[in-house]
Amino acid sequence: MKPRSRIFPYSLITPAMVITILIIFIPMFRTLTYSLTNYILWKPAERGFAGLENYRKAFTDPIFLLSLKNTVIWIVVIITGQFLLGLGTALLLNRDFIGRGVARSLILIPWVTPSVITALMWRWMYDGNQGVINEILVRMGILDVYFPFLANSHTALWAIMFALLWQGFPFFAIMILAGLQSIPNELYEASEVDGAGRRIKFFRITLPMLKPVILTTILLRTIWVANSLDIIFIMTGGGPGYSTHTLPVYSYIRAYKGFDFGYSSAIAVLLTIFLIAFVAVYIRSILKDGES
Amino acid sequence: MTKSTSRVLRVFSTYLPVLLIVLFAMSPYIWTFLSSITPETDLYTREFHFVPEHPTINNYVRLFTKIHFARNIIDSIFVAVATAIFGLTITVPASYSFSRFRFRGRKMMLMQFLGINMFPIMLLIIPLFIIMKNLHLMDTHLALIISYSTMAIPFSVWMLTSFFNSIPTELDQAAMIDGCSGMQVMLRVTIPIAMPGIISTGIYIFITAWNEFLYAAILTSSQVRTIPVALQNMIGEYQIEWGLLTAGGIVSALPVIVLFFFIQRHLISGMTAGAVKG
Numbered sequence: 414m415k416p417r418s419r420i421f422p423y424s425l426i427t428p429a430m431v432i433t434i435l436i437i438f439i440p441m442f443r444t445l446t447y448s449l450t451n452y453i454l455w456k457p458a459e460r461g462f463a464g465l466e467n468y469r470k471a472f473t474d475p476i477f478l479l480s481l482k483n484t485v486i487w488i489v490v491i492i493t494g495q496f497l498l499g500l501g502t503a504l505l506l507n508r509d510f511i512g513r514g515v516a517r518s519l520i521l522i523p524w525v526t527p528s529v530i531t532a533l534m535w536r537w538m539y540d541g542n543q544g545v546i547n548e549i550l551v552r553m554g555i556l557d558v559y560f561p562f563l564a565n566s567h568t569a570l571w572a573i574m575f576a577l578l579w580q581g582f583p584f585f586a587i588m589i590l591a592g593l594q595s596i597p598n599e600l601y602e603a604s605e606v607d608g609a610g611r612r613i614k615f616f617r618i619t620l621p622m623l624k625p626v627i628l629t630t631i632l633l634r635t636i637w638v639a640n641s642l643d644i645i646f647i648m649t650g651g652g653p654g655y656s657t658h659t660l661p662v663y664s665y666i667r668a669y670k671g672f673d674f675g676y677s678s679a680i681a682v683l684l685t686i687f688l689i690a691f692v693a694v695y696i697r698s699i700l701k702d703g704e705s
Numbered sequence: 706m707t708k709s710t711s712r713v714l715r716v717f718s719t720y721l722p723v724l725l726i727v728l729f730a731m732s733p734y735i736w737t738f739l740s741s742i743t744p745e746t747d748l749y750t751r752e753f754h755f756v757p758e759h760p761t762i763n764n765y766v767r768l769f770t771k772i773h774f775a776r777n778i779i780d781s782i783f784v785a786v787a788t789a790i791f792g793l794t795i796t797v798p799a800s801y802s803f804s805r806f807r808f809r810g811r812k813m814m815l816m817q818f819l820g821i822n823m824f825p826i827m828l829l830i831i832p833l834f835i836i837m838k839n840l841h842l843m844d845t846h847l848a849l850i851i852s853y854s855t856m857a858i859p860f861s862v863w864m865l866t867s868f869f870n871s872i873p874t875e876l877d878q879a880a881m882i883d884g885c886s887g888m889q890v891m892l893r894v895t896i897p898i899a900m901p902g903i904i905s906t907g908i909y910i911f912i913t914a915w916n917e918f919l920y921a922a923i924l925t926s927s928q929v930r931t932i933p934v935a936l937q938n939m940i941g942e943y944q945i946e947w948g949l950l951t952a953g954g955i956v957s958a959l960p961v962i963v964l965f966f967f968i969q970r971h972l973i974s975g976m977t978a979g980a981v982k983g
Contacts, residue, residue, distance in 0.1 A: 421887045425802035426814060428795040429858055436855040437821055440832035447831065502726050510719050518966060520730045525965045527916035529933040530954045533940060534733040537740065537947055545736050548753050579733065591977035626977075633822075640825045643918045647937060664827040669923070674831050681827035688823060 447678035454672035467679035476655050477680065480663040483570060484639065484684075487659050490571075491638050492631060494578040499585020500627075506586065507593045517590075524583040532647035535576035539563050563649050566656035573648050573657060577638065585630055592626035593619070628699055632692065639688055660684040734958070737951045741765070745948035764952035774953060777935040781915055781957075784849045784931060788914040789907040792854040792861060797903060799858075800865030801891050805877065815862070822859045826919055834923055844928045849921060853914040860913070861906050864975040868902030869895065905971035912961050932957040 451463040471477045506517055523531070538546045541561030550556040562572040600618050609617065642661035649657045651666055658666075660680055668677035740748060741764050743757035768774045802808075803815050833852065834843075842848040872895060880890045896903065918933040925934065936953050939946065965972075 418887070419808070422802045422806035422808045422811075425798035425891075429799040429818065429862075430814070432795060432851070432855050433818065433821065433858060436833065436852060437824065437829060440829040440836065441824060443832035443835075444828050498726075501722075505719065505723050505726070508719050510715075510723065516723050516727055518969060519727050521965070521969065522734070522962060523730050525912060525916075525961050526958060527918070527933060527961065529916070529918045529936055530958050531733075533936060533950060533954055534737045536940075537951065538733060538736055540947075543748060543753075543947070545755070548755075579729070583730070587973055588977055591973065636823050642826070647918075647940060661825055661827050664825075665919075668827070668831055677827065678831060681825055684825050685823075685828050688825070692823065 444678045444681060447674050448682045450675050452673075452675035452678075454674060463675065467676050468683070470676065471679055471683060476658060476663060477660075479655055480658040480660050480680075483657070484659040484661075486570065487574065488635055488639050490574050491577050491581065492635055494574070495581045495585050495634060496627070496631065498578065498582040499630075500589055502582065502586035503589035503593055506590050517587075520586060521583045523580050524587075526580060528580070528641070528643045529647060531576055531580045532644045535572075535579075536563065536648050539572055564653055566653045569649050569653060569657045573645055576648070577641070577644060580644075581634060581638070584634065588626055588630040589623060592623045596622045632695060635691070636688060639684070660687075734955075737954050740947060741951040741955050743948060745946060748947055764948040765956070767949055768952050768956065772935070772939075772949075774932075774935065774956070777930055777932045778956075780846070780929050781931045784846050784853070784929075785911045785914040787846065787850045788853040788857065789911040791850055792857040792910040793903060793907050795854065796858055796861035796865060796906075797896065798891070800862050801869055801895060803862065804866045804869035805874065805891075805895075815866075818862045819859050821855075830920070830923055833920075837924055842924075844925050846929055848924045849914075849917075849929070849931070852920045852924065853910075853917060856917075856920075857910040857913060861910060864906045864909070864972070865899070865902065867975050868899050868906075872898050902971055902975060905968040905975065908964050908968045909972055912964060915957075915961060 448467055449463060449465070451459055451461055451466070453459065502520060506513060506520070526534075538544055539562040541547065541559055541564060544559070544562075546562070547556065547559040551559065560568075562568045596619065600622070601614060604614055604618060640661055642659065642665055645651065645657050645659060645662050646665065651658045651662045661684060664677045664680040664684065667673045667680060671677075739755070739757060742760045742762065743754075744759055744761050744763060747754070747757065747759065799818070803811065837843050837848045842851075876894050876898070877890050880894045881887075885893065915931075916933065917931075918937065921931045921934045922937065925931070930938075932953070936950065936957065939950050939953065
């Protein structure tokens with residue numbers, strides 16, 4: 414539509430723009446400058462320009478490298494898990510059965526659950542003394558005695574990832590379900606005429622038709638999962654040891670336990686760079702794929 | 706295949722897996738609720754009970770008498786309502802503009818608003834903390850309202866633009882011919898039609914503000930304390946009182962779930978419209 418005045422469309426955007434600049438872009442720019450300074454709150458005398466020192470430090474810091482590794486595991490495992498469970502759920506919900514509407518609503522509940530509540534519910538269920546998960550596993554004979562899932566450095570990260578799988582799979586399910594419902598029935602009917610079986614229909618029609626939805630959802634979720642830190646923070650605080658440190662958690666802990674604003678900022682900037690790089694490569698490969 | 710075997714097959718291939726997934730989605734709530742109606746002392750006995758032997762509402766009573774949970778609820782409601790109103794005030798006009806007009810820089814600005822989500826919270830929070838401190842806004846409702854409204858921009862713009870897109874432009878044009886100004890068309894024609902979508906978006910903003918923890922943990926302390934921070938403080942104490950905490954969890958999750966059921970249909974159609982079209 415053609416507006417009568419050229420400034421009208423811009424004036425409607427101005428309020429959102431102003432607040433974005435104030436709350437997002439100015440702080441972002443300042444974080445960038447902090448990351449180039451030596452800025453430890455309780456050492457004001459040492460504050461000053463440090464060049465790339467904080468970044469150099471990061472790549473020789475074993476905790477940073479461990480956090481980076483954990484971040485990659487965190488993203489890959491959670492996104493894969495959420496996608497597979499979400500796809501399965503969507504395929505089921507796409508069938509005709511009694512109570513479908515109710516089932517769909519109930520399955521969405523984890524997705525609206527506040528992170529703090531998710532964290533405390535799962536922390537309570539994993540509890541090493543009174544946890545219901547332990548009780549069930551012992552009764553089933555899988556465990557002999559109660560196991561402190563969150564207090565063991567080999568299992569803590571996996572336990573939290575499972576909680577996040579629970580919280581996030583409905584989002585995949587609902588997006589994929591919408592995608593399934595937009596596939597025209599004629600495609601299936603035509604393939605049946607050609608004698609295609611269920612398997613062929615799934616791999617030749619369903620999956621290719623779902624591709625755009627799946628790709629968009631993976632992108633949205635990856636960004637969200639990469640940045641999520643409150644669940645980890647509340648469930649383990651990054652421990653035991655450094656076993657559940659991811660980059661956002663490490664950045665947070667450097668800032669609010671160590672008051673090392675310079676180094677914390679550098680970690681946050683690095684995380685952002687990694688994310689932007691991932692998104693750029695991801696989108697480019699989608700576009701390339703679309704051309705061929 | 707006979708009719709009865711196909712029915713049995715259906716139970717195993719559809720109803721059973723659906724039931725399992727629903728159970729998986731609900732079980733943390735079921736367990737949290739059962740714990741919340743168990744007397745605190747019974748939670749730590751050697752003997753394990755899946756269903757409490759002496760159900761009680763004592764934990765809920767203590768929640769409101771022993772700690773100031775009512776005050777936390779009021780803080781949370783105030784912040785979430787104000788965020789929803791303020792958030793809509795800035796995103797409705799912007800989304801309308803993105804949906805109705807084609808202008809220079811439109812695509813870039815749209816991408817920029819949607820891209821906000823990409824930035825880790827840690828990239829913003831230290832300077833935001835310092836800015837709020839300098840403006841003497843630390844520990845105020847306003848600090849949270851401003852931050853949350855900004856955080857809500859990407860999702861609101863995504864949703865609202867798709868709602869506005871689904872309203873045909875013929876009405877706008879008719880109103881224009883009748884002599885309405887651009888502003889009048891938006892306020893009197895398009896916004897009233899889009900109201901269900903706008904309200905759903907507002908409720909969604911309310912939910913995200915109600916749920917938010919990290920900004921609240923950093924930008925507020927004693928004067929303002931929203932529910933997530935209050936619950937986290939209870940975990941931080943020397944001995945965690947799980948009876949109290951699970952009761953608090955149920956009380957704070959319940960309104961969100963109820964509200965969500967009201968907006969579900971709109972929310973999903975708005976959310977998926979953008980992605981399905983690709």
